[in-house]
Amino acid sequence: MIHDQARYTREDEAVHEPLLSEKTEETVDVSDASPLPDDLTRESLTLPAPSEPEVARHYTRLSQMNWAIDSGPYPLGSCTMKYNPKFTEDVAADPNAAVHPDRSGRSVQGILELQYRLQEFLGDIGGMDAVTLQPPAGAAGELTGILVAKAYHEHHGNDRSEVVIPASAHGTNFATAATAGYDVVELPSGEDGRVDVEALEAAVGDDTAALMLTNPNTVGLFERDITEIADIVHDAGGLLYYDGANLNALLGRGRPGDMGFDVMHYNVHKTFATPHGGGGPGAGPVGVVDELAEFLPTPRVRKTEGNGGYERFEPENTIGKVHGFAGNWLVLIKAYAYIARLGDEGLADAAAKAVLNANYLAERIDLDVPYGPFHHEFAATAGDRDAADVAKRMLDFGVHPPTTKWPEMVPEAMLTEPTEIEGKSSLDDLAEAFNLAYADTDEALSTSPNRTAAGRIDQVGAARSPRLSWQALEEE
């Protein structure tokens, strides 16, 4: 019974863990201790000074107050929270991989070869001709891709100022376009939840640098008109950008490159199962078609002529750099290991099971799903219930809830992405948690959660009077 699965019960133990600073604090007189002249040093430093056993208990206790994919289902729409295979951690922990980025190319042949192989893997999977591994996250990949598009237009003497983005797109798309200096043209969704081709035709023109698109889109719908969409954008002289957040639905089934996309990013912490680490590090490699390769960040990696080795090189018209060094290298190793473990069949099966799981779960829940046919994720509507409240109540039933209140095209949206890692019984439990919460009383919903380390948290108060450090708390 799902009620017994609740992981954190109030009866269990006291849930409060003091701050490190509340346990132990020491002040060091720096000017005394330092070999430097006093005018170059700070006076003192005050920080917690716990023993190693105290450190171990503090962080172990904190970890016990934290949900994770290894705790249970994490069906956050657009986030692709997959199980992170443990062996990839061991691969990445190899001390020989932990070298300095300023080492000469000839002294790090092993690293360059793995980078090259991962570039090849990603190029094959996305249908792209050239790949950079430098961007340290998905949004950084977006920025890289849009900067590449910008460099391409400038190189060809095109002065274009706009990026077109569907209203249902990830917030990062809009912010990325603005960061790159573009004006955003928002494209309303069509009746069926997809791109409205007529609206697109009206939106694109001589000022269009690119259209940014996610496919399947953020309610799991495949943009069936993608070839026509690509033609419209290309005919206007623009480029087509693929946001890789939903690539898990396409593995081995469809490739952005075959659909007319010119540039894309991959979220390896989503699609290729590298651990999300509570919000990073991720990695956001970018793939492009041949015409854009010369603008990619520097350095890239290629095979050397003849001797079977690998070398770094600077693309002819590079945009420069998007990370101080080579990106989140240790994360990229894990992505390589994951892809090698699955191979062709495993990748295609992951997509198939992700799509099957989403469809099965949608079938089992009592909430309506307004749009279809969806792939790896679906946006259920909580109708006259508050989606955020339903989500909070789900916490009491031992699962992590879906993404709520987004995308806006679905009222009281609960965007759900189970991924391929849940089996039938796990999905049945998840559906039960959904249904129990959805059918619960108003009071139960508004007073939930009750079985978590913390009760409902005052978000408004937190933002109204920000207290962002233990120093701020001590001042009160």
Place this chain on the structure above:
Amino acid sequence: MSGADGSPYAPHTDAETAAMLDAVGVADEEALFDIPDAIAFDEEFGIDARSERDIRTECSRLFGRNDDLTEFLGRGHYGHYVPSVVDHLSDRAEFLTSYTQYQPEISQGFLQALFEYQSILVELTGLDVANCSMYDAATALGEAATLADRVRSTSGDVVLVPEQLREGKRAVLENYCAGAGLTVESYPMDDGNADVDALAERADADVVMVYAENPTVRGCIEERLAAIGEVADDADALFTLGSDVVSLAVLQEPASVGADVVVGEAGALGLPTAYGMGLGIFACSDDFIRQVPGRLVGASEDARGDRAFTLTLQTREQHIRKERATSNICTNQAWVALRAAIHAATLGPDGLVDLANDCVREAADLAERIDDVVGATAPVHDRHHVREFAVRVDQPAAAVAADLEAEGFAVHMIGEHLLQVCVTDLNAERADDLVAAIEEVI
């Protein structure tokens, strides 16, 4: 298992798959894909699935092909010994395999850890606010420039940076600045420090931000930080200071010299040298609290009246504010921040100050010994140094660096006759051998 060739991480038995297909009302998985035939992919990538053991063996062999060099490398990426406890605690799956804390009630652990990380940075910088993380020092610097552009009262579009600055860092900054319509210009250096007089001459109404580093890219400690701060202030420009989490333990507190923003690298704690993977610091004064890029954790209360933590001021962020967000950053370096916090806690203030002081002493000692070698001068700049310093060699530096590599040592080549050497607790024991090798090859 979903058949022999399926994903090993999809738990479906054939019977379960069949039951699920039945419930959905389709004959097979293919029927669920709404991809037109013309663009469906029905070929193969040619990637063979392999066993865990195979992959581990292969990668281990691959990485084993890297030359086994003793690195005396720094210039923004540093390795210090990371205590075992950092690995063991941060690797707990509840941390490692968790997502962003959008449901704070079941993410209290990570939120508190990030709150504590922010607090450590507040102490080190003396500023009011530190965010959860940026990708690295270079992207943090880029974000600082765009913040300066947003908050500065008068118009202007110039960001001033030191002439001696890591090239990659400047390249990243240029990309952030280009989008914001800003241009990057350098001010000259004077013997490894900022030339404050030249800087004052250049700092006019066009300047939105003045950037300085302490220590500089060549390891020099800046001796006139407060004067740089005043120059920035007089020009009504933001003063952004770059540093790293270890140096900050002993060097002048940024707030005390008038820094508005501190950026830099915190991956010197918690991470080994990781081919450049880092942890970006971003701290600033309260004045800019609603302009900070990235995530912030704040303290609040829950319905039971207990203290609780939550991501806050999210209206700054891309998922709410879209094109008007303070940054496009979403996923950042949270787990690295956790590791840095655990490392800092394990060291305590004593241990952290000792580590920083050792970086000062070791650099001075090694420079002195290299200076004794005929044909080498160190340090090039008559300054105090942290970890690293420049070395002038009579011979072409590229040849000396290549010869040293052949002897098993990696150093930086930073000019025709300039090398740079970085010493920390991890390579100090090989310092004698490096000096001997330099003697040999010069």
